[in-house]
Amino acid sequence: MSRQEDQSRQRRYGDVRLRGFADRASFEEAVAWLDLHGRPVLPAEDISVDTAQGRVTAAVVSAPADIPAMDCAGTDGYALRSAETEGATDYNPLLVTLSETFDKPSHRLPLAGAALVSAGTPLPCGADAILPFDAAQLKGTTLEIFSAVAAGSGVERRGQQVRAGAALIEARRALRPQDAGLLASVGIERVRVVRSPRIRLVIAGPKVFAGCPSTGDANGPMLCGLVRRDGGIVETMHVAEPGCEALGQAIAAPGTDVIVVAGRTGTGLDDEVPLALAKVGKLAIHGVALRPGGSAGMGLIGVTPVLLLPGDPLACLCAYELLAGRLIRSLGGLSPELPHPVRDAEVGRKIVSAIGFVELCRVRFVDGRVEPVGSAEFGGLASSIRADGFVVIPAPLEGYAPGTHVKVHLC
Amino acid sequence: MSRQEDQSRQRRYGDVRLRGFADRASFEEAVAWLDLHGRPVLPAEDISVDTAQGRVTAAVVSAPADIPAMDCAGTDGYALRSAETEGATDYNPLLVTLSETFDKPSHRLPLAGAALVSAGTPLPCGADAILPFDAAQLKGTTLEIFSAVAAGSGVERRGQQVRAGAALIEARRALRPQDAGLLASVGIERVRVVRSPRIRLVIAGPKVFAGCPSTGDANGPMLCGLVRRDGGIVETMHVAEPGCEALGQAIAAPGTDVIVVAGRTGTGLDDEVPLALAKVGKLAIHGVALRPGGSAGMGLIGVTPVLLLPGDPLACLCAYELLAGRLIRSLGGLSPELPHPVRDAEVGRKIVSAIGFVELCRVRFVDGRVEPVGSAEFGGLASSIRADGFVVIPAPLEGYAPGTHVKVHLC
Numbered sequence: 036m037s038r039q040e041d042q043s044r045q046r047r048y049g050d051v052r053l054r055g056f057a058d059r060a061s062f063e064e065a066v067a068w069l070d071l072h073g074r075p076v077l078p079a080e081d082i083s084v085d086t087a088q089g090r091v092t093a094a095v096v097s098a099p100a101d102i103p104a105m106d107c108a109g110t111d112g113y114a115l116r117s118a119e120t121e122g123a124t125d126y127n128p129l130l131v132t133l134s135e136t137f138d139k140p141s142h143r144l145p146l147a148g149a150a151l152v153s154a155g156t157p158l159p160c161g162a163d164a165i166l167p168f169d170a171a172q173l174k175g176t177t178l179e180i181f182s183a184v185a186a187g188s189g190v191e192r193r194g195q196q197v198r199a200g201a202a203l204i205e206a207r208r209a210l211r212p213q214d215a216g217l218l219a220s221v222g223i224e225r226v227r228v229v230r231s232p233r234i235r236l237v238i239a240g241p242k243v244f245a246g247c248p249s250t251g252d253a254n255g256p257m258l259c260g261l262v263r264r265d266g267g268i269v270e271t272m273h274v275a276e277p278g279c280e281a282l283g284q285a286i287a288a289p290g291t292d293v294i295v296v297a298g299r300t301g302t303g304l305d306d307e308v309p310l311a312l313a314k315v316g317k318l319a320i321h322g323v324a325l326r327p328g329g330s331a332g333m334g335l336i337g338v339t340p341v342l343l344l345p346g347d348p349l350a351c352l353c354a355y356e357l358l359a360g361r362l363i364r365s366l367g368g369l370s371p372e373l374p375h376p377v378r379d380a381e382v383g384r385k386i387v388s389a390i391g392f393v394e395l396c397r398v399r400f401v402d403g404r405v406e407p408v409g410s411a412e413f414g415g416l417a418s419s420i421r422a423d424g425f426v427v428i429p430a431p432l433e434g435y436a437p438g439t440h441v442k443v444h445l446c
Numbered sequence: 447m448s449r450q451e452d453q454s455r456q457r458r459y460g461d462v463r464l465r466g467f468a469d470r471a472s473f474e475e476a477v478a479w480l481d482l483h484g485r486p487v488l489p490a491e492d493i494s495v496d497t498a499q500g501r502v503t504a505a506v507v508s509a510p511a512d513i514p515a516m517d518c519a520g521t522d523g524y525a526l527r528s529a530e531t532e533g534a535t536d537y538n539p540l541l542v543t544l545s546e547t548f549d550k551p552s553h554r555l556p557l558a559g560a561a562l563v564s565a566g567t568p569l570p571c572g573a574d575a576i577l578p579f580d581a582a583q584l585k586g587t588t589l590e591i592f593s594a595v596a597a598g599s600g601v602e603r604r605g606q607q608v609r610a611g612a613a614l615i616e617a618r619r620a621l622r623p624q625d626a627g628l629l630a631s632v633g634i635e636r637v638r639v640v641r642s643p644r645i646r647l648v649i650a651g652p653k654v655f656a657g658c659p660s661t662g663d664a665n666g667p668m669l670c671g672l673v674r675r676d677g678g679i680v681e682t683m684h685v686a687e688p689g690c691e692a693l694g695q696a697i698a699a700p701g702t703d704v705i706v707v708a709g710r711t712g713t714g715l716d717d718e719v720p721l722a723l724a725k726v727g728k729l730a731i732h733g734v735a736l737r738p739g740g741s742a743g744m745g746l747i748g749v750t751p752v753l754l755l756p757g758d759p760l761a762c763l764c765a766y767e768l769l770a771g772r773l774i775r776s777l778g779g780l781s782p783e784l785p786h787p788v789r790d791a792e793v794g795r796k797i798v799s800a801i802g803f804v805e806l807c808r809v810r811f812v813d814g815r816v817e818p819v820g821s822a823e824f825g826g827l828a829s830s831i832r833a834d835g836f837v838v839i840p841a842p843l844e845g846y847a848p849g850t851h852v853k854v855h856l857c
Contacts, residue, residue: 053562055580088671102828111713151464153714154758155652168713169466196820196828204831211857212675213763216668217827220759241566257627260499264623302522302579303564347565348631352624376787376856409607416628417513417607420615445787446622 048321048332050310051302056322056329062393062430065323065358068333072340073365076232076292081225084218087210090228091266091368096204099221101194108152109191113171113178114162115149117186128172128179134159149178158190165189207368229368234267235291239277239298239308241346253348253416254297258355262295265360265374266367282311286336292366294339295359298346300330308332308343316341324430326392328354348416349409353395357427375424375444380405386435388428397422398443405443422446459732459743461721462713467733467740473804473841476734476769479744483751484776487643487703492636495629498621501639502677502779507615510632512605519563520602524582524589525573526560528597539583539590545570560589569601576600618779640779645678646702650688650709650719652757664759664827665708669766673706676771676785677778693722697747703777705750706770709757711741719743719754727752735841737803739765759827760820764806768838786835786855791816797846799839808833809854816854833857 048058060068079093108114115131123129134142134150144150144161152158152165164184172179197203203221204214210226218226238255255271262269270291274281277299286294299308300321309321309332316336321343323331327350332343342359344351361371383404388394397419398405405426409418424445428434435441459469471479490504519525526542534540545553545561555561555572563569563576575595583590608614614632615625621637629637649666666682673680681702685692688710697705710719711732720732720743727747732754734742738761743754753770755762772782794815799805808830809816816837820829835856839845846852 053579053584055578057580085667085670088667088674098828102826111717151715153712153716167466168464169468173464191826196826203828212668212671213759213827214831215671216664216666216759216763217831219662219667220664220827222662251630251633253627253631255627256496256499256630257623259496260623260626263499301564304562305564306522348624348627352627378788379790415513415602415607416624416631417509417614420625420628 048309048318051322052304052306053302055302059322059324059329060320061324062357065320065325065331065333066361068319069340069358069362070365070371072335073362073371075229075368076366078230079227080230081227084215084224084226087218087226087228088212088215089266090210090226090231092204092206092208092210093227093229093368094206095202096218096223096226098197098199098201098203099223100199102196102221103155103191103193105193106158107191107193108154108156108158108165108189110165110167110189111153112165112167112189113149114144114152114156114159114165115184116144116146116161117164117184117188119147120164120166120180120183123180123183125181128181131178131180133173133176133178163187163190209369232267232292232363232366233290234262234269234363235285235288235294236262236269236271237282237285237294237296238271238273239282239296239346240273240275241298254344254346254351257348257352257416258295258297258344261352261355261360262363265363266369267293267363277305277307279307279311279314282308283315286312286341287315291339293363294336294341295344296341297344297351300332300343300345302330306330312336312341312343323354323358324392325354325357326389326394328352328357328395329392331358333358349419352416352419356425357393357395373444375446378424378443378445379440380443382406382435382437382439382441385437386426386428386441388432388434390433391430393430394428396426396428397424398426399423405441459720459729462733463715463717464713466713470733470735470740471731472735473768476731476736476742476744477772479730480751480769480773481776481782483746484773484782486640486779487777489641490638491641492638495626495635495637498629498637498639499623499626500677501621501637501642503615503617503619503621504638504640504779506613506617507629507634507637509608509610509612509614510634511610513607513632514566514602514604516604517569518602518604519565519567519569519576519600521576521578521600522564523576523578523600524560525555525563525567525570525576526595527555527557527572528575528595528599530558531575531577531591531594534591534594536592539592542589542591544584544587544589574598574601620780642677642679643703643774643777644701645673645680645774646696646699646705647673647680647682648693648696648705648707649682649684650693650707650757651684651686652709665755665757665762668759668763668827669706669708669755672763672766672771673774676774677780678704678774688716688718690718690722690725693719694726697723697752698726702750704774705747705752706755707752708755708762711743711754711756713741717741723747723752723754734765734769735803736765736768737800737805739763739768739806740803742769744769760830763827763830767836768804768806784855786857789835789854789856790851791854793817793846793848793850793852796848797837797839797852799843799845801844802841804841805839807837807839808835809837810834816852
């Protein structure tokens with residue numbers, strides 16, 4: 036962004052207190068800003084494979100050797116020469132002699148011999164097939180063979196799974212349990228992963244009213260869980276009397292990769308967070324064409340992104356899911372896209388949306404179709420508890436009629 | 447299960463070493479056994495909401511009070527009497543006086559008065575609507591009103607989200623970040639959840655061959671990750687020289703909710719795990735019509751379930767996903783069904799399966815359609831690393847032709 040553009044933005048997103056958002060950024064502008072500042076945090080780090088599950092590889096992990104490292108039995112059975120089984124039937128069993136217990140791969144199978152092997156056992160020299168147990172009968176050390184076996188049958192060749200040096204796991208992949216198992220099995224003990232981004236979560240407390248039952252903070256526990264889901268490490272600060280100076284100090288303190296401030300972003304007189312950011316850093320965007328969550332904002336302190344989320348818990352959840360989470364996932368090397376499982380579903384009851392706003396509509400499944408839950412007008416998490424997921428409605432649409440097929444993000 | 451049935455099972459699943467599985471349990475029989483022994487572990491426990499994410503509620507959590515606790519402003523704006531705005535237009539603004547800063551809910555709004563409120567602020571006595579900032583202009587303490595507002599507009603009524611005593615969160619629900627936020631916001635600090643089941647993971651090491659590059663254990667790290675995903679707490683024991691006695695001791699040691707043994711369940715001479723279980727407890731099933739993973743077994747030591755998984759990592763993964771994981775999820779109060787996100791997809795390249803076996807086929811997406819990856823014949827995790835998920839093929843089918851629609855479990 037050039038200095039000029041930056042200044043025009045500074046002008047554009049002025050003080051909205053007691054005025055309202057005259058000029059919001061489009062959802063696409065907000066996403067473009069987030070993607071511009073969403074490069075994986077550096078430097079990458081080497082960590083133990085045991086603790087690497089869910090972490091994102093920083094580089095390709097190559098196979099240190101062929102897998103398997105030598106020709107192996109692919110199944111339990113008797114390793115032997117396939118040619119020596121030709122013509123064997125139930126009525127014409129052929130006889131071979133079972134070798135002494137096979138315990139090294141350099142063991143050479145005698146002619147008319149067989150060796151007992153388990154799946155994964157190296158193949159004895161000379162053997163070229165594995166006869167299954169149910170095709171033979173062992174009497175002492177004599178093995179009666181009842182059917183022929185083709186060369187190569189039951190044998191897994193050296194390097195058949197992966198060749199030495201080939202990519203075992205690509206870069207930018209979140210490691211699954213089986214990936215960790217694979218790395219351990221080939222003797223890889225440490226793996227290079229993207230560092231987990233550090234997130235400073237600043238909770239700008241709500242106004243307290245005398246004589247009014249005080250409510251606890253929903254946003255702290257909720258955002259901690261969401262940030263952890265997206266691979267971040269959270270440090271939480273509560274600013275109980277969030278004046279402009281205290282907020283500025285919380286934002287400007289060093290030692291973090293992202294600052295997320297929840298609360299005090301709206302149009303009330305005490306909504307001083309955007310002003311505090313503009314004083315100590317740069318406010319790039321304040322007000323996004325998003326519902327709920329439209330008072331969200333974003334900017335920089337030095338080169339560190341600062342994300343402003345509304346204090347209303349439902350608006351906060353929505354702005355986290357559609358905006359903040361995107362940046363945090365990118366910083367951790369994950370895909371920026373929404374991480375929820377997706378299911379296609381038919382709309383059962385009309386979903387209404389305001390034209391010009393990207394809307395997140397909470398829905399639940401009723402008889403296999405989705406219906407909106409809760410009020411679009413008001414916040415609060417309670418009404419969304421019954422939701423099975425949400426639908427994102429693009430700005431140009433006024434909603435979805437019954438029968439429309441939509442993509443439901445399950446959560 | 448009656449004693450007689452139990453004895454018939456004991457007979458049915460005899461020693462398979464050097465013989466093969468003459469008589470396997472059907473997949474459905476195995477699942478029925480798992481479901482019979484999959485009751486949530488007791489007793490439930492009370493834990494802090496801060497650490498409750500992902501945990502499963504043991505009972506309904508009820509709202510301790512109405513939400514919201516009193517009539518509130520649902521948006522930022524001016525609280526006033528709607529009747530006093532009747533007839534206001536841009537050309538005929540009506541005037542009211544802004545009250546001093548409103549700071550307690552018992553505040554009574556003077557006639558022709560208005561109070562500045564933020565979303566969530568209790569409504570002043572007498573006010574029945576919230577006028578948005580952009581419908582008015584403040585000059586000193588005089589507020590010019592440019593449009594009428596309907597009674598109730600912008601107001602959220604006491605209990606509108608949830609009534610006191612109503613269910614806030616159902617029983618047997620895995621708590622999401624927003625659930626934890628909601629509980630914190632209504633002052634609930636502790637929540638009753640199903641205890642996390644303790645899993646003793648016994649790794650029965652593979653045979654070591656002199657002169658053969660030794661490979662590390664894949665199953666330990668992999669199963670730890672899978673068990674944690676399914677809500678269990680793992681304690682791992684390695685039995686390096688897994689004779690029948692050492693295995694029996696590892697299985698019989700007290701202090702766990704489930705025992706999972708990985709390795710030595712096949713038809714080789716040293717596959718002594720099923721015999722060890724039969725000696726110290728009861729072997730209910732050994733051999734399941736499942737591929738890969740067909741040498742899996744299950745039984746009891748006292749009333750504690752013991753699950754036997756194959757040593758080959760791919761077979762182990764499959765038997766965990768389709769069998770062991772089911773029991774562990776049930777013990778933790780989760781749904782026994784597979785936890786992976788599911789996507790419907792069209793088959794792009796033929797998927798082959800053996801009739802009579804439930805088969806887990808690893809697949810990947812190519813141009814939006816799924817193709818099998820890796821060899822159906824051999825194990826090993828490496829070939830499955832390219833998989834985006836798997837398809838479960840029922841026993842009566844010989845696979846899926848291109849163009850068939852299948853359910854892909856993403857992982």
